[in-house]
Amino acid sequence: MTAMPDSDTDGTEGRPWEVVVERGKIAEFAEAMLSDNPDFHGPGAIVPPTFLTTAARWAPPGVRVNVGFDRKRLLHGEQEYTFHGEVPTAGAVLTARERLVERFSKPGKRGGTMQFATVVTEYRDPQGALVAEARATFIETAAK
Amino acid sequence: MSAALQVETQAPAREFGPLTRQMFVRYAGASGDLNPMHYDDELARSAGYPSVFGQGMFSAALLAGFASDWLGAGNVRRFGVRFREQVWPGDVLTCSGTIVDVTEEPGADRVTVELAATRQTGGVAVTGSAEFLIPRNTTASGAVSPATP
Numbered sequence: 001m002t003a004m005p006d007s008d009t010d011g012t013e014g015r016p017w018e019v020v021v022e023r024g025k026i027a028e029f030a031e032a033m034l035s036d037n038p039d040f041h042g043p044g045a046i047v048p049p050t051f052l053t054t055a056a057r058w059a060p061p062g063v064r065v066n067v068g069f070d071r072k073r074l075l076h077g078e079q080e081y082t083f084h085g086e087v088p089t090a091g092a093v094l095t096a097r098e099r100l101v102e103r104f105s106k107p108g109k110r111g112g113t114m115q116f117a118t119v120v121t122e123y124r125d126p127q128g129a130l131v132a133e134a135r136a137t138f139i140e141t142a143a144k
Numbered sequence: 145m146s147a148a149l150q151v152e153t154q155a156p157a158r159e160f161g162p163l164t165r166q167m168f169v170r171y172a173g174a175s176g177d178l179n180p181m182h183y184d185d186e187l188a189r190s191a192g193y194p195s196v197f198g199q200g201m202f203s204a205a206l207l208a209g210f211a212s213d214w215l216g217a218g219n220v221r222r223f224g225v226r227f228r229e230q231v232w233p234g235d236v237l238t239c240s241g242t243i244v245d246v247t248e249e250p251g252a253d254r255v256t257v258e259l260a261a262t263r264q265t266g267g268v269a270v271t272g273s274a275e276f277l278i279p280r281n282t283t284a285s286g287a288v289s290p291a292t293p
Contacts, residue, residue, distance in 0.1 A: 030209075049208035050204050053177070075227075083221050
């Protein structure tokens with residue numbers, strides 16, 4: 001990920017990248033989640049609820065939002081997926097784009113400051129309709 | 145059938161595991177999250193951990209599969225998790241779910257559930273919340289129960 005100054009705040013936007021929802025990738029992901037649900041297989045396979053996490057794999061360098069946290073103190077606090085209608089199926093071509101929507105801090109349990117950042121990724125279809133959103137909350141624990 | 149979509153209805157709990165390093169590796173490859181903390185024991189120990197541990201998103205995926213089998217993979221409209229406790233090789237996760245709200249919409253019921261993946265120690269690895277939009281004709285027919293995968 002590219003470096004980003006800590007002074008960057010709300011409103012930071014990444015750039016769009018293409019996400020092709022592939023049948024084989026869905027099947028691979030379903031196997032990794034120990035699922036034998038037939039809905040995740042075949043030509044009409046639908047994506048499992050957390051499948052869109054795979055979209056980051058093919059994001060070109062520099063398009064994603066970097067919250068600027070120290071990786072050694074970085075925790076993934078929460079993750080949420082919202083589907084605005086039918087769940088995407090194999091063959092769908094989506095456009096993903098991240099944006100930083102919230103940043104705040106709290107006192108650490110053992111002193112110092114914990115930083116929080118929430119990044120939303122929008123997934124849109126070729127007509128521009130919002131298909132799904134992923135909401136990730138990252139935490140930087142207090143410096144020791 | 146409608147009885148299955150009432151508040152306080154619980155899904156039959158389901159166990160996953162004992163979890164293995166191979167499962168963490170397979171999830172790493174499938175998800176694209178190649179953080180070595182989940183498959184390189186030497187690195188994990190040098191960072192102060194007793195061994196590698198599972199990706200939080202792996203536990204989330206297990207919980208997501210459990211909920212999908214319960215209420216229908218195509219019906220999910222929201223699925224969220226909070227990561228609480230690490231998961232280690234040899235752990236057995238028990239997934240559980242309870243319906244906490246049912247709201248009628250045109251032709252469908254919006255069912256909100258609370259979910260958890262609990263370790264054999266009793267520690268909760270991941271808690272979750274999800275919404276499923278379940279077509280009413282599916283449940284009214286009685287032919288196919290979304291509660292029966």
